[in-house]
Amino acid sequence: GENVEQHPSTLSVQEGDSAVIKCTYSDSASNYFPWYKQELGKRPQLIIDIRSNVGEKKDQRIAVTLNKTAKHFSLHITETQPEDSAVYFCAASRSGGYNKLIFGAGTRLAVHP
Amino acid sequence: GAGVSQSPSNKVTEKGKDVELRCDPISGHTALYWYRQSLGQGLEFLIYFQGNSAPDKSGLPSDRFSAERTGGSVSTLTIQRTQQEDSAVYLCASSPLGAYNEQFFGPGTRLTVL
Numbered sequence: 409g410e411n412v413e414q415h416p417s418t419l420s421v422q423e424g425d426s427a428v429i430k431c432t433y434s435d436s437a438s439n440y441f442p443w444y445k446q447e448l449g450k451r452p453q454l455i456i457d458i459r460s461n462v463g464e465k466k467d468q469r470i471a472v473t474l475n476k477t478a479k480h481f482s483l484h485i486t487e488t489q490p491e492d493s494a495v496y497f498c499a500a501s502r503s504g505g506y507n508k509l510i511f512g513a514g515t516r517l518a519v520h521p
Numbered sequence: 522g523a524g525v526s527q528s529p530s531n532k533v534t535e536k537g538k539d540v541e542l543r544c545d546p547i548s549g550h551t552a553l554y555w556y557r558q559s560l561g562q563g564l565e566f567l568i569y570f571q572g573n574s575a576p577d578k579s580g581l582p583s584d585r586f587s588a589e590r591t592g593g594s595v596s597t598l599t600i601q602r603t604q605q606e607d608s609a610v611y612l613c614a615s616s617p618l619g620a621y622n623e624q625f626f627g628p629g630t631r632l633t634v635l
Contacts, residue, residue, distance in 0.1 A: 414563070441620050451525075451612070451626040452564070459621060497563055505618065506552050507624060508577060511563035 410435045412500050415513025421488050422520055429515045431498035438500040440507060441474060441481045446514075455496075456483070476479045488519045503504045525615050525627035533633045534603055535557075542598040542630045546615030552625060553596050555588060558610040559630070565613075570596060571618065603634045 411434040421427050433441075439460035443508055444452035458465045458472045458481065465472050469488075474481040481500075495516050499509040526545045534540050546553050553566040566580040570590045581587070585603075590596040600607055610631050614624040 412563075442623070444626075451628050453626070454623045457621075457623070499564075506569060506571065506618065507578075507622065508554075508566055508569055509556075509564070509624065510566065511556075513563040514561075 410438075410500075410510045411511040412498060412510050414498050414515060416515060417513065418516045418518070420518045420520065423488060423490060425488055427485045427488050427492070427519075428516055429496055429498065429517075431481050431500075431512050432484075433479050433481070433500040433510070435500065435502060436479065437502040437508070438479075440501045440510070441472070442484050442499050443472060444497045444511075445494045446497065452497060456520065485517075490500075490519050490521055493517055493519045505513075525613055525625050527611075527613050527627040527630050529630060530628065531631045531633075533634050533635065536600055536605060539599065539601045539609070540577060540603055540632065542594045542600075542611050542632070544598070544613030544615075544627060546596070546613070547625055548594075549617070550615035550625075551593065551618040552616045552622075552624075553590060554614045554616075555596070555598050555599070556612045556614065558612055558629070564612060600632075603632075605634050608632055608634045 442457035445453040471484045498512040501507045553570040557566040568598045585601045609633040610629040612629045613627045616622040616624045
């Protein structure tokens with residue numbers, strides 16, 4: 409069945425360092441890969457997404473890379489700040505007119521001042 | 522503008538009781554999704570609505586779970602004869618119809634079954 413694996417489950421970095429979160433998906437028909445940030449007690453919010461026709465996308469300090477052959481995609485956060493501390497979820501879906509998102513289990517990122 | 526809203530924010534119930542969870546999507550959003558988030562876990566897809574119809578109910582865990590949507594807007598998720606394993610945060614999301622459109626999430630309903 410459809411599955412998304414996410415690693416690591418927890419990540420602790422010093423302020424200013426980079427953080428990388430990796431996901432692997434099983435459904436080769438997946439072609440849309442969003443990343444959500446969820447702060448404690450808050451709703452998930454989309455921070456960046458990528459479609460399968462590109463290999464990389466950047467938005468300021470955040471970038472996502474996609475390797476369709478290997479069915480891997482990764483989130484890269486540079487120059488981390490304490491406000492980046494949250495749980496990050498990757499997800500995958502296949503085009504079909506709607507987004508049934510299959511989520512990874514999440515990565516708890518802690519950025520220490 | 523108003524985002525997705527859900528009610529109640531918290532619900533505590535006794536095992537065996539029925540509960541109803543409500544979702545008000547963003548106005549004009551045709552697509553509506555229900556997800557479940559168990560403690561420390563990712564989000565698990567439950568059901569998808571396009572307008573008032575549900576083309577994909579594949580994530581509903583059992584026949585105790587049902588959902589409906591009326592007027593292409595408000596949706597209600599009903600859990601009958603609740604069990605302790607139903608305890609979780611139930612999240613609703615809405616989006617314009619389409620394959621790549623961002624899903625906007627509500628704040629969730631935290632359900633605790635004693």
